[in-house]
Amino acid sequence: MHIAIAGNIGSGKTTLTTLLSKQFKWEPHYEDVDDNPYLNDFYEDMQRWSFNLQIYFLNSRFNQVARIMKSGKTIVQDRTIYEDAYIFAPNLHAMGLMTTRDFNNYQDLFKLMTEFIKPPDLLVYLRASVPSLVRQIEKRGRAYENSIRIDYLKRLNERYEAWISGYEHGKMLVVDIDEINFADNPEHLGMIVNRVNAELNGLF
Numbered sequence: 001m002h003i004a005i006a007g008n009i010g011s012g013k014t015t016l017t018t019l020l021s022k023q024f025k026w027e028p029h030y031e032d033v034d035d036n037p038y039l040n041d042f043y044e045d046m047q048r049w050s051f052n053l054q055i056y057f058l059n060s061r062f063n064q065v066a067r068i069m070k071s072g073k074t075i076v077q078d079r080t081i082y083e084d085a086y087i088f089a090p091n092l093h094a095m096g097l098m099t100t101r102d103f104n105n106y107q108d109l110f111k112l113m114t115e116f117i118k119p120p121d122l123l124v125y126l127r128a129s130v131p132s133l134v135r136q137i138e139k140r141g142r143a144y145e146n147s148i149r150i151d152y153l154k155r156l157n158e159r160y161e162a163w164i165s166g167y168e169h170g171k172m173l174v175v176d177i178d179e180i181n182f183a184d185n186p187e188h189l190g191m192i193v194n195r196v197n198a199e200l201n202g203l204f
Contacts, residue, residue, distance in 0.1 A: 001074040007126030010136035051102040085110040119169035
């Protein structure tokens with residue numbers, strides 16, 4: 001079974017992936033951030049490195065899903081391949097940070113890749129306001145994220161909401177992280193665990 005955690009930068013995807021993997025004894029698959037050779041350059045010069053970064057993420061995510069499908073295990077994944085294609089790449093294109101030629105090339109590659117993979121059995125979307133995202137980003141203190149602008153996070157949030165409102169790939173659970181603190185409050189985590197259980201076991 002494949003469970004995927006989706007959400008904007010700083011929404012808590014990695015934390016929830018870790019907590020759910022421990023709770024359910026699932027195997028976690030994390031986003032390739034620390035080994036990504038483009039991230040630092042991208043945040044320094046988005047226009048120059050946007051296409052390279054998105055192709056790297058697309059390839060990394062495709063490989064990840066292919067391994068998940070072959071594994072035969074229950075796996076919880078930090079971020080989905082759909083977020084790259086429906087949120088991050090279109091946002092960069094709309095902001096003038098990715099050329100139309102590169103964007104079309106990217107989209108064609110994504111469409112081809114998705115013919116060979118299955119969507120997650122359950123998508124958990126972490127909904128967060130921009131102030132919540134900013135607090136979380138500042139709290140974790142990644143140097144390359146210091147230059148992330150408020151308007152960039154706002155644009156991403158708008159695209160996330162548009163994507164989620166039309167999501168039809170399978171079961172979905174929306175968690176509003178402005179209202180809870182699952183990282184530090186066991187009761188809040190328990191609420192999410194119960195909701196995940198209900199979705200996976202068909203108890204609505």
